[in-house]
Amino acid sequence: xxxxxxxxxxxxxxxxxxxxxxxxxxxxxxxxxxxxxxxxxxxxxxxxxxxxxxxxxxxxxxxxxxxxxxxxxxxxxxxxxxxxxxxxxxxxxxxxxxxxxxxxxxxxxxxxxxxxxxxxxxxxxxxxxxxxxxxxxxxxxxxxxxxxxxxxxxxxxxxxxxxxxxxxxxxxxxxxxxxxxxxxxxxxxxxxxxxxxxxxxxxxxxxxxxxxxxxxxxxxxxxxxxxxxxxxxxxxxxxxxxxxxxxxxxxxxxxxxxxxxxxxxxxxxxxxxxxxxxxxxxxxxxxxxxxxxxxxxxxxxxxxxxxxxxxxxxxxxxxxxxxxxxxxxxxxxxxxxxxxxxxxxxxxxxxxxxxxxxxxxxxxxxxxxxxxxxxxxxxxxxxxxxxxxxxxxxxxxxx
Numbered sequence: 001x002x003x004x005x006x007x008x009x010x011x012x013x014x015x016x017x018x019x020x021x022x023x024x025x026x027x028x029x030x031x032x033x034x035x036x037x038x039x040x041x042x043x044x045x046x047x048x049x050x051x052x053x054x055x056x057x058x059x060x061x062x063x064x065x066x067x068x069x070x071x072x073x074x075x076x077x078x079x080x081x082x083x084x085x086x087x088x089x090x091x092x093x094x095x096x097x098x099x100x101x102x103x104x105x106x107x108x109x110x111x112x113x114x115x116x117x118x119x120x121x122x123x124x125x126x127x128x129x130x131x132x133x134x135x136x137x138x139x140x141x142x143x144x145x146x147x148x149x150x151x152x153x154x155x156x157x158x159x160x161x162x163x164x165x166x167x168x169x170x171x172x173x174x175x176x177x178x179x180x181x182x183x184x185x186x187x188x189x190x191x192x193x194x195x196x197x198x199x200x201x202x203x204x205x206x207x208x209x210x211x212x213x214x215x216x217x218x219x220x221x222x223x224x225x226x227x228x229x230x231x232x233x234x235x236x237x238x239x240x241x242x243x244x245x246x247x248x249x250x251x252x253x254x255x256x257x258x259x260x261x262x263x264x265x266x267x268x269x270x271x272x273x274x275x276x277x278x279x280x281x282x283x284x285x286x287x288x289x290x291x292x293x294x295x296x297x298x299x300x301x302x303x304x305x306x307x308x309x310x311x312x313x314x315x316x317x318x319x320x321x322x323x324x325x326x327x328x329x330x331x332x333x334x335x336x337x338x339x340x341x342x343x344x345x346x347x348x349x350x351x352x353x354x355x356x357x358x359x360x361x362x363x364x365x366x367x368x369x370x371x372x373x374x375x376x377x378x379x380x381x382x383x384x385x386x387x388x389x390x391x392x393x394x395x396x397x398x399x
């Protein structure tokens with residue numbers, strides 16, 4: 001450990017010569033000048049010693065007091081190593097610039113992490129932060145976290161809390177999302193329940209309002225199923241209506257419906273094949289900006305596939321820094337028509353139509369399905385005739 005310390009502070013080896021050599025050693029001891037690696041060259045007149053580099057002046061003065069001479073014989077350690085470059089101004093300027101950039105970049109935000117969000121995406125939060133002047137490359141000590149959080153909460157109603165924790169080059173954006181407000185129907189607005197499509201009513205569940213149709217009745221799209229107008233009859237059994245009342249109709253009406261959907265696809269496709277060597281060029285990613293090391297000379301004079309891959313610099317923890325290399329490759333390609341298997345195409349269209357009907361039905365179900373397949377002029381068409389059970393009632397507000 002002492003050797004390492006001596007190398008960092010620097011040492012000098014000197015030869016001391018004089019008739020009163022012992023007196024010089026005594027004076028050095030009294031002055032606290034530490035000596036090591038002492039070697040006697042001539043008994044009583046000359047010796048080789050080593051001491052700290054920064055005490056050379058003091059050693060010379062003590063040698064003069066003892067009527068001895070002190071001559072340097074060698075240097076070692078960090079100061080002597082750095083002295084070699086004192087006239088190399090380019091290296092000095094480069095080292096100074098490196099230290100300056102290192103100091104600057106250690107205060108810039110390089111990594112931003114978002115925590116606590118579930119429905120709001122990271123990209124949406126980061127984009128809004130960028131709009132407020134905070135992002136990769138921002139000067140960390142210059143960020144007013146409180147003002148930034150207040151501005152973000154004003155612009156993003158989806159968030160109820162936001163704070164930014166900046167540690168070195170890393171910033172943690174901690175958010176809490178706003179609890180969704182349940183949608184409440186305005187019962188003061190009168191509304192009927194009408195048919196969303198044609199159907200044959202099989203079940204009615206009236207919560208509020210007056211049934212306008214009966215089970216087993218066929219209805220058309222737009223027909224009122226549950227009316228908002230209530231009739232109040234006299235209790236004497238005469239059936240006479242003495243008043244009416246307007247309400248907001250509520251309920252469900254299930255009906256058997258007919259759905260017809262069709263989908264088509266060509267029986268040929270274009271297959272892309274590369275027919276040439278891939279040209280690769282490189283670029284630099286720096287704080288979200290890309291700098292290419294090439295011009296337009298890499299473009300082909302015909303169709304080509306272009307693929308760009310970013311190789312970012314990552315921390316040991318796996319976080320990517322806003323620095324890296326872009327590799328862009330161009331591969332010439334050509335298109336060749338190839339036939340499509342008709343059976344596979346039909347199965348694909350059937351599954352597509354089935355998913356489409358299930359989306360339309362919601363909680364309903366398909367009772368029966370009939371398929372029709374037709375091929376004409378290189379195109380296959382599949383038609384689905386489905387008998388379904390679905391809830392056809394929809395709310396229609398009244399003026």
